[in-house]
Every structure is written in structure tokens, then in C-alpha cells.
Amino acid sequence: MKLTYEELEKKVAQLEQKASLVDHLQLEISNNNQFLDILLNTIPNPVFYKDIHGVYQKANDAFSEVILGIKKEQIIGKSLFELPEVIPSNLAQKYYEKDRKLFDNPGTQIYESEVMCADGNKRIYYFYKATVQGENRELLGLIGVMLDVTQLKENQRILNKKNELLIQLSYSDSLTGIYNRRKFDEVFPEKIKSFNRQNSILNFVLLDVDHFKLYNDTYGHYKGDNILRIIAATIKKRLSRKGDYFFRIGGEEFGIFFESNDEKKALKFIQVIKHDIEALDIEHKKNTMHKKVTLSFGLVSIINRGQESKKVYEEADRLLYEAKANGRNQIGFSVL
Structure with missing residues (x-):
């Protein structure tokens, strides 16, 4: 069916409106992504996101610089086992098993682990992890936040020692x-x-x-x-x-x-x-x-x-x- 000039003009206007809306949505998505990137990198704690296959999709500066000591671009798109220069195979297996356990029982997971950081020092971290689900409740991946508790543990050790001394003195x-x-x-x-x-x-x-x-x-x-x-x-x-x-x-x-x-x-x-x-x-x-x-x-x-x-x-x-x-x-x- 051949459209009239007025009908064509109307169609073009509708397409232009949709294109404008798409451009607006794309700009909004870009702004939101930029905001999330800034937010993640402002957080001093290491943060990462892995998909259901255990592949890193997101990581903040604290994770890439403090924990692994490599650029984020070298992390994204890789699994634990594809980063042997910064994650030894025994540790990769350990963290992989933790991830699988969380995927098998969706929800949250908290544990403590000693981590060899990029500066060569061992620190104690609490890992706070949670599964991410889509609209249909299908598993998409997991997000992890790491909290350095090395100084807290040392303070607890000193306090316990002092308490033991006080008990001994009493x-x-x-x-x-x-x-x-x-x-x-x-x-x-x-x-x-x-x-x-x-x-x-x-x-x-x-x-x-x-x-x-x-x-x-x-x-x-x-x-x-x-x-x-x-x-x-x-x-x-x-x-x-x-x-x-x-x-x-x-x-x-x-x-x-x-x-x-x-x-x-x-x-x-x-x-x-x-x-x-x-x-x-x-x-x-x-x-x-x-x-x-x-x-x-x-x-x-x-x-x-x-x-x-x-x-x-x-x-x-x-x-x-x-x-x-x-x-x-x-x-x-x-x-x-």
C-alpha cells in the first residue's frame, strides 16, 4: 500500500521521536555506568563481580591495584584460573569452590581468608559475597566485597593478651x-x-x-x-x-x-x-x-x-x- 506524503511525514516524525528516545536512554545508561564506575572506584574496599561461569565482569581500583596489582583491563573477561601470575592455582581452586558453594545455595556468604596482596604483604580479609539474580530469578553471577581486618585482628590479639595478663595478675x-x-x-x-x-x-x-x-x-x-x-x-x-x-x-x-x-x-x-x-x-x-x-x-x-x-x-x-x-x-x- 502506497503511503501519502502526509503519512510518510508522520512516520518519519515517529521514527525521529523513537531515535531521540533511544539516544536519551543510551545517554542515561552511559551516565549511570559512569556513576557506578566512579562509585565503585571511590569505595576503598576491594569489590568485584563475576558471572555465573566465574568470569570477572567488574572490579574496582582497590581490587585490581591492592589485591592483584594489575590493571582492570587484565582482569575483566578472565576467570580465577586464567590469572596464574597473580592468583596461584591452589588459591584459585579454593576461591572457585567457595563460589560454587554460593551458586549452589544462592544468597549470601561470609568467610575469612588470608590474602597475599600486591605489595607482598599478607593481610586478613572478610569476604562478603551475594548472588545476583535476574527478573526471572535466574542466577546471573555474584558480587563480592572484601574488608581488611588485619589491624582489627591484631588489636584483638593484643587485647586478648592484655586480658590474659590481667587475669593472671588478678x-x-x-x-x-x-x-x-x-x-x-x-x-x-x-x-x-x-x-x-x-x-x-x-x-x-x-x-x-x-x-x-x-x-x-x-x-x-x-x-x-x-x-x-x-x-x-x-x-x-x-x-x-x-x-x-x-x-x-x-x-x-x-x-x-x-x-x-x-x-x-x-x-x-x-x-x-x-x-x-x-x-x-x-x-x-x-x-x-x-x-x-x-x-x-x-x-x-x-x-x-x-x-x-x-x-x-x-x-x-x-x-x-x-x-x-x-x-x-x-x-x-x-x-x-
Whole structure:
């Protein structure tokens, strides 16, 4: 059918209008792409986009420069395995498996990984990834954002170390460096309640320095403090086994938890400690029977399970004072 001049003119006008609309849409798309490029490159965190086949379609400057150290043009259109000069094959396989797992379970994925960056330094990154879907909910690819948490991890490590130190200090006797009364009050009932090892017995001993007040009155508190340090250091050398605990309970009184095969070996062990202190041969004129620094002990070997902590402590305390009544530098001993 032959169109009239007016009809042709109308058709041309419609085509020109459509062409103008197409030009406008193309300009808008171009502006939006430019905006997205500027936005991506302004973000300091590495960002990337891969299609369903794992091929990079987008990457910002932070990803190309900080992570891989190559131009974006060298990344776009390539997969992990096509960049062996910057992504070792073992890492490419690792990240590929992560991507496949996300594609198999669309949604989000977060994980931590150590990354060798372009400057040769290893940094710790959190990976935040999410699948991208089309209008018909078909998978198009995934977008990933990387967050450098290296400094955060280091700060956490330092904080944890300081917290551990604070806990250690809160449980340490400031004079001798061994556990303090606070630690003793926590460990003592729990140790007795929970001990259930086969072919082994639990032993608790209270000990203190004979005539310590007279030592302080004679030689001064400075030397008295030094004596407590020396005694603690000497005994501590003998307590290196798992399950050994050594406390300064207060003043010149100490407490020890240790395990042994039987009660005879427990008694022999405390005799060794008693001899160690005697062998220091530290002068103590007012310790009338011995003339040197000595200790008295109250040792309880626990062979029957289910003992009450109060009963164990009271028995050790009774034995300690019995040892003092018998002339000091003695070991009071019993079995519960």
C-alpha cells in the first residue's frame, strides 16, 4: 500500500521521536555506568563481580591495584584460573569452590581468608559475597566485597593478651608470683569435687614458716618478704607436673595441690620439699630448736572420692598445728 506524503511525514516524525528516545536512554545508561564506575572506584574496599561461569565482569581500583596489582583491563573477561601470575592455582581452586558453594545455595556468604596482596604483604580479609539474580530469578553471577581486618585482628590479639595478663595478675600473689588466695578459693573446692583419676590420688598440704613473726621482728620486714620469695621459688621448682597448684594463702601460709600414685609417695615428696628448705640454711636465731628457717606441714592424701572441701581443709589445718606442737619443722600426715 502506497503511503501519502502526509503519512510518510508522520512516520518519519515517529521514527525521529523513537531515535531521540533511544539516544536519551543510551545517554542515561552511559551516565549511570559512569556513576557506578566512579562509585565503585571511590569505595576503598576491594569489590568485584563475576558471572555465573566465574568470569570477572567488574572490579574496582582497590581490587585490581591492592589485591592483584594489575590493571582492570587484565582482569575483566578472565576467570580465577586464567590469572596464574597473580592468583596461584591452589588459591584459585579454593576461591572457585567457595563460589560454587554460593551458586549452589544462592544468597549470601561470609568467610575469612588470608590474602597475599600486591605489595607482598599478607593481610586478613572478610569476604562478603551475594548472588545476583535476574527478573526471572535466574542466577546471573555474584558480587563480592572484601574488608581488611588485619589491624582489627591484631588489636584483638593484643587485647586478648592484655586480658590474659590481667587475669593472671588478678590470680597472682604480687610478692611471690605464685597463685594468690583468690585463685585458691576458686580452685580448692572444684579440685576436690572433680578429681576422679584412676591409679592416682589427690594430695593437699598446708604449710607455713616457723616463727615467721619472730623472724620479721629480728631481721626486719624487708628480709621477711625476701624469705617468702625464696621459699616460694624453691618449692615452685618441684611443682612442674600437670595438676600441680601452689598458692600463697596469706601471710606466711602456703597451700599445695599435687597428685601421686599413693600416699607413701606423697609423703616422700613433701619430705623432699622440707629438706630443700632446710638446705637453704637461712639463719633464724629465734627458731630456737633449729636456728634456721624451716617449715611445718599439714598433708592430707585423699583416696576416697566425694570428700567435702571444708573437711579436707580443716584436716590439713589440724595437722599443720599438730606439726607445730610437736616442735615444728615437722610433717603432719593423714589419709581421707
